[in-house]
Amino acid sequence: MPELLVLREPELKDCREILALYHAENWWQGPDNLELVARIIAGSHLFLTVREQGNIIGMGRAISDGVCDAYIQDVTIHGDYRSKGLGRNMVNELCRLLSQQGIEWIGLIAERGSHPFYEKLGFGIMPRALPMLHGKTLQLMGLQ
Template sequence: MRTEKLDGLEIKFVRTVPVDQLGAIYKDAGWWQDNYKISDEFLRRIPEQSALFAGAFLEKKIIGMGRALSDLCSDAYIQDIAVLSAYRKFGIGTLIVTFLIQELKRRGVDWIGLIGEPGTRSFYEKIGFRQMKDHIPFKLE
């Protein structure tokens, strides 16, 4: 992790994010290609409809994000943890995940899971996540 500080960095929960900035994070993460067309309405709904949506803001610009899908009383799934590539290795992703976990626990959520991308195992293990033995993630095709 780089030791420099990002003065003015703020992690907070929000319900709205400028759609161009949110789309840029998804594209920078490699999840959406430049020719992948997403409506502004779809982008608006991501923070609005997530149980929790945490943004990392620097000078009022969102540079990282993460969200939780949950009933906010027993179970939660963390997903879409992403930080713009220019701001990676500052520990921002860890701050976002920790921020989400703290709020979920404060609300009494006692089961928090996620599915990490290949290569992210050590990142999540440092935060406290462990691979679930004898469980298989599924996706409807």
């Protein structure tokens, strides 16, 4: 049975498995850098992993000021383990842990086509809001 674990001090093996998840989603830009992966984990307010027999098969994280606001991002489950409720459990656990810390404003930007997944978990479209990226980020992503 897969288990959810907060990751605070990743080992080299953890960083490799997390990097593989980033690659699987085409979220990683540039050369592989395990040190950068470790810094992403350390810099996250919460970095939650889903593990099966000790191997990381899913991840999701929250960035936050630690007081009132948080954003969930980088939510993914390895393709072989999807449609088993693991992503739902992970997002719900992230929200529970944030709420337990008194953080009630929880947002995210859903990738195109993934919003029905998040709507089932209680997220909704923010009226009068539009996600935006800085020009340099747009260039890096090939959007400008």
